[in-house]
Amino acid sequence: MSLHPENWFFKFHQRNLHRPPDRNMSSTALGRRLVACLLNVSEARRKDVVESVARAALLNSQGVKQEDTTVLNIFNDHDYNRSVITIVASIDSIREAVLSACQKACSLIDMNDHLGVHPCLGAVDLVPIYPLGEDVGVEMCAQEAQAVAQELTERVPGSSVFLFGWADSPLRRGLAVRRKEMGWFRKNPDLEAIRPDVGPEPQRRFGLTGVGAGPYVMNCNVTIDTRDVALGRSVAAAIRGSTPGGLPGVQVLALPHEGAVEIACNVESMEGPPPSHLMDEPWPCFSVDGRPYCHAPAALIAARVAELAGSQGVGVRGVALVGFTPHECRDLAELALSRGMGEFWKQQGRIRM
Structure with missing residues (x-):
């Protein structure tokens, strides 16, 4: 994602790549029932469209503001033409928040017109739902994800969905596996060959949406100072969690980006303690349903990429986190909701800098 210095998240997280593990989550009545959705839409070049989608999440089907909903952040990337x-x-x-946002996105984004270097299949490309509060488990999020999938195809005729993670019952296939099955990684996927889990054969207008649930997933992107995508792919392969010696939970792509190559990582949370041989950096930890989870820290990912790229004479331009740790997400949401700030993304810099 974008590494422009004015990007608040780049500045904040650049200072905090080596911070200690997050403190325990605070507990308020609302906080205990919070969940997050990192909605990925295939548009970033029309700011008004993306903000319209974000504002739609704050309204119910009757157009009335939902008091217990906030949009914490909008992360745009022009080259990718993708927003989170x-x-x-x-x-x-x-x-209702997610469905309202998805409906608005489907009304404003036409995949026939989409251009961007990031892989995608749908106008609404990804709808992951994660638990944040102690009173919410992954199973509850999975049930909501399944309901979102069904209702989306009813509210937006012609839309189609594949399920992943805990919402993909009973197999619980991961996002990377499902994306591969659906042809998400291909430059020109064959929509007619895709068999969605919910809805009709995908139409070019809306494409195909992935809807799922699971423990929180972080996004960490490291930009290396080269235009050589093949070199970037070798770095990506080396840190991928499925590679022997790779970083657990890390799913990664190497993509051309702003005259360089971005090592774009999804960082899945793992149940249990961090691997003992990778404890040079503290791992952020949290709990879901009383079970401990942790995820690879951004500092470790950045250091590994720098080491691998450096061995081939290539430096690192910068590191960006897209969004928050689970603790940050919940804490900021409680702050926003306590102040009635649905459009928190407009205020975040003043509050946190």
Whole structure:
């Protein structure tokens, strides 16, 4: 994602790549029932469209503001033509918030017109739902994800969905596996060959949407100072979690980006303690349903990329986190909701800098 210095997240997280593990989550009545959706839409070049999608998440089907919903952040990337909208709501309101945003996105984004270097299949490309509060488990998020998938295809005729993670019952296939099955990684996927889990054969207008649930997933992107995508792919392969000696939970692509190559990582949370041989950097940890989870820290990912790229004479331009740790996400959501700030993304710099 974008590494422009004015990007607030780049500046904040650049200072905090080596911070200690997050403190325990605070507990408020609403906080205990919070969930997050990091909604990925295939548009970034029309700011008004993306903000319209974000604002739609704050309204119910009757157009009335939802008091227990906030949009914490909008992360745009021009080259990718992709935005990530962080929606947080109570488990009771997340379905309507997500559906409202998806409906608006489908009305404004036409995949026939989409151009961008990031792989994608749908106008709404990804709808992951994650638990944040102690009273919400992954199973509850999976049920909401399944309901979102069904209702989306009813509200937007012609839309289609594949399920992943805990929402893909009973197999619980991961996002990378499902994307491969659907042809998401191909430059020109054959929509007619795709068999969605919910809805009709995908139409070019809306494409195909992935909807799922699971423990929180971080996004960490490291830009290396080269235009050689093949070199970037070798670095990506080396840190991928499925590679022997790779970083657990890390799913990664190497993509051309702003005259360089970005090592774009999804960082999945793992149940249990961090691997003992990778404890040079503290691992952020949290709990879901009383079970401990942790994820590889950004500092470790950045250091590994720098080491691998450096061995081939290539430096690192910068590191960016897209969004928050689970603790940050919940804490900011509680702050936003306590102040009635649905459009928190407009205020975040003043509050946190």
